[in-house]
Amino acid sequence: MTTLRLRPEDPADTGAVRRVLAAAFARPDVTTPPEVGLVDELRGSHAWLPELAMVAEYGGEVVGYALLSRVRVSSDEVSAPALALGPVAVAPHRRRIGLGAAVVQAVLDAATELGERLVVVLGDPAYYRRFGFSRADRMGLTSPWSxxxxxxxxxxLPPSANAEAPPPRGEVVFPPPWSKV
Structure with a gap:
């Protein structure tokens, strides 16, 4: 029986993660998909949270990936931390067996355990709705993708015992690497 293991990315996984991203986002018009560069640049930035870079290992092979990186929600009153989900990728030869959903749920669970409050994503509403996502504009959140x-x-995310404050509202400010996607 093939086993699934969900765990934080290890520095030794960099090459495998790059291969999964390149295969998952491959397009005939680009040599290296921008998602590969996004993750590489985020790794070297203040937005990188190593405990929120999750891999799915299936049969000993890294075949899935989900990343949460730091963003800020800014309004006239406050600037608050939040997270952006993406990229999420599964190797093409391992799709349609639930690995994407498993790695997304694992990274969301890890963020909840760390006391994070808000995650944003740009993606297929039918897919992300299963995790509880809904329209960000209806929550008072704007971005270049609004x-x-x-x-x-x-x-x-569910509040931790010490974080009962409502989630922030305002403009979601992404770190510079996101501008290239």
């Missing part, structure tokens, strides 16, 4: 409507989504 105009896309339903794909711009947010999830309020």
């Amino acid at each position: 105009g896309l409507g339903e794909p711009w989504q947010a999830l309020v």
Whole structure:
């Protein structure tokens, strides 16, 4: 029986993660998909949270990936931390067996355990709804992708014992690496 193991990315996984991202986001018009560069640049930035870079290992092979990186929600009153989900990838030869959902749920669970409150994502509403995401604009969150409507989504994570404050509202400010995607 093949086993699934979900765990934080280890520095030794960098090459495998790059291969999964390159295969998952491959397009005939690009040599290296921008998602590969995004993760590489985030690794060297203040937005990188190593405990929130999760791999799915299936049969001893890294075949899935989900990343949460630091963003800020800014308004006139406050600037608060939040997280951006992405990229999420599964190697093409391992799709349709639940690995994507498993690695996304694992990284969201890890963020909840760390006391994080808010996650944003740009993606397929039908897919991300299963995790509790809903339209971010209806939560008072804007971004460069707000105009896309339903794909711009947010999830309020369960509060920890010491974080009962409501989630922040305002403009979601992404770190510079995100501008290249």
